[in-house]
Amino acid sequence: MIKLVFFAGSSRSDSLNKRLAKAAATAAKSATRGVPNGPEVETTFIDLADFDIPMFNGDLEHELGKPVDVVKLKAMLADCDGIFIASPEYNGAYTGLLKNTVDWMSRNIGGQEITPFKDATIAICSASPGPRGGLASLSPLRLLLSHIGSMVIPSQAAFGGATFNDDGSLKDEKQQKLLDAVLTNLIKTAKALKS
Numbered sequence: 001m002i003k004l005v006f007f008a009g010s011s012r013s014d015s016l017n018k019r020l021a022k023a024a025a026t027a028a029k030s031a032t033r034g035v036p037n038g039p040e041v042e043t044t045f046i047d048l049a050d051f052d053i054p055m056f057n058g059d060l061e062h063e064l065g066k067p068v069d070v071v072k073l074k075a076m077l078a079d080c081d082g083i084f085i086a087s088p089e090y091n092g093a094y095t096g097l098l099k100n101t102v103d104w105m106s107r108n109i110g111g112q113e114i115t116p117f118k119d120a121t122i123a124i125c126s127a128s129p130g131p132r133g134g135l136a137s138l139s140p141l142r143l144l145l146s147h148i149g150s151m152v153i154p155s156q157a158a159f160g161g162a163t164f165n166d167d168g169s170l171k172d173e174k175q176q177k178l179l180d181a182v183l184t185n186l187i188k189t190a191k192a193l194k195s
């Protein structure tokens, strides 16, 4: 069994990237159907809007120690074999929300020795209403995650003008196939690296 967690770098209620993360969570369950020795896949979608995580500040960390939702999110991200991140593009890079989340997750606070992105197997994708699909956010995100020890798989995709069916899948079949290919690679890599 391979456990995957999906989340987006946007807390907006109508976020395209949340929809992409949800579409990926659904598609991942069948991504290895028909693949010889393809593992079963369990998926969890996380909405960062459900976590009360303040903007990182060293004084705050000193004062608060372990914000409850930081501990909760760390535990959820650590308890999986692979992570899928849907990253919106803000001004040619990833969002402040995503960076703030990564910063909190990278801290060993109050003896909680879990840094869930270190050694994690991660796939990154992006979606936007524009034609380039938020592609410019992916290179800086890859660099950031690599810097903190994540294994970011080479396969990635940017979904321009992404629209979704009622069942949550991408309307454009070519885009859905691209997403499926990223997911198959994420699952294969997560399985190979699972200790």
Ligand SMILES: Cc1cc2nc3c(=O)[nH]c(=O)nc-3n(C[C@H](O)[C@H](O)[C@H](O)COP(=O)(O)O)c2cc1C
Residues within 6 Å of the ligand: 008, 010, 011, 012, 014, 015, 016, 017, 018, 088, 089, 090, 091, 092, 093, 127, 128, 129, 130, 132, 133, 134
């Ligand atoms: C502050 C800000 C900066 C943005 N910068 C870019 C950009 O550089 N390139 C781009 O294609 N879209 C840009 N956008 C548009 C976002 O990609 C678009 O709003 C996207 O839907 C946001 O992701 P979400 O739907 O998951 O919230 C920007 C949006 C905001 C709010």
